[in-house]
Each structure stands twice: as structure tokens, then as C-alpha cells.
Amino acid sequence: MKTEVIEKVLIESDKTEESLGDISKPILVKDILINSLSQNGLALEFVPKKLKNEEIALTAIKQNGLALKFVPKKIKDHNLCLIAVKQNGLALKFVPSEHRTKEITAEAISQNGMALKFIPKKDKKRDMCSNAVKQNGLALKYVPKKYKTKKMCLEAIKSNPFSMRFVPKHLKTEHLCIEAIKINRWAFIELHKKYKTATVCKAAVEFDGGLLSFVPKSSKKHDVCLAAIKNDGMALMFVPKSKRTQEICIEAVKQCAEMIIGIPKEHKDACMDALN
16 A cells, blocks of 8 residues: 555544554554654554554654553653653653652643642642642642642632532631632532522622522522622522512612513512612
């Protein structure tokens, strides 16, 4: 088969990992390998072991660090591992223990905080964990309990609000929840219902009235609903009809005149007067 035909096969298969697997071993020449691996490093999986040398491996991991998984142990040296984690921190999973230096670990976490998952608990340090959650808040899941401080949890939430689920119960105080919401409003959505107290809910809707839609019915007190309306008149749509008092309705139309359509009949005259 000519080189042009081989290249056509690679193009037609969209250069996926399966590309090399469909071509017979005798025609896997160096130029074709380099061309394919430079576009999809994970195709290294399909390269015959005897053809996997340093140059081939380097080409693959430069394109995708996770290709380190398919690099033979005998050529998987410190330099290749370092290049791999710099490209994709999660490649730390495939770094042999003898090459897991402070430099490689730090580079992996710097590129992707979730690399913390692949570090043994006994080797995790406070600074390492702090850097990981700053890069990706979800890395809080892999931080040992002894390192989970209020400060670290807030850093994680700042990076990713969904990390709220990994904050220890004893740290989920009203104060922390409110601070978290101020840092990232979406942290409120992640809060379990039992943490959505009237105090936390009021603080949330004062920051963003639209968050009233995520307030449990039991916490939709008059002052909470009013606080939401003062921030955003359109939040009236999330106020239970039984809670739509004249005060709340007037405040809603003052903020957003279009909300007159959601005003109960008994309050419409008063609301119209407020608009005039």
C-alpha cells in the first residue's frame, strides 16, 4: 500500500484512536506514526511495542499527556513523565512511583487539581492540597479531613461551587454558607435543604433575587420573599400566591412593571397607584 493510500485511511477515519488499529503492522512506518500521533496521542495504544521508542512516545504525550499510559516502562523516564503531566495533570496516574518527584507532583496539580486523586494519602501535604483546590475546587473531594479548613473550603467553592458537597458537615455553618454564596452564588444551589435556613436563604436572595426559586417552601417567609423582590422584581414568580402580600406586590411592580400580570386582584389597584 502506498503512503498516499495510508494517509487517506487516516483522514477518513478522522484520526481517532482506532486509526492505527485498522492498518497492518508492516506499513506503520515512522513518518505515518509521527503524523498520526501528533494529531491524536492516544493512538499510541495501537502502535506495536517494538516500534515504541523515545521519539514516538514523546510525540504522543506532547499531544495528549494521558498517552503515558501506553508508553513502555523501559523508556518511561523522568523527562517523559514531566512532559506528560505538564500537558495533562491526570497523567500522574500513569507515572511510576520511582518518578513521582515533588517537581512532577507539583506540575500535575498545577495543570489539573484533580490529579490529587492519584497521590497516596500519606504523601498529601497541606500546601499541595491548597494548590489543588485553588486550581479545581472539586479536588476538595480528595483532601484528607485533617486539612479541610474553612479557608480551604471557601477557596474550593470560589473555584467551583459544586465543591460545596465535599465540605465537612461540621464546617457547614450558616456563616460559612453565607460566605460561600457571596463568593459564588451557585453554591446556594448545591446546599442540602437542611442547610437552607431562613437566615441563609435571606442572605442568598439579597445577593441574587432569582435564587428564591431554590429556596425550600418552609423557608419562604415574608422577609425572605420581600428581600428577593427588592433585589429582583421578577422573583415574584417564585413567591407562593399565599405569600403575595400587598407590600410584596407593590415592591415587585416598582422593580419590574411587567410583573403586574402576577399580582392578585385584591392588590392590583394599590400596585397601579404605586406605578403612577
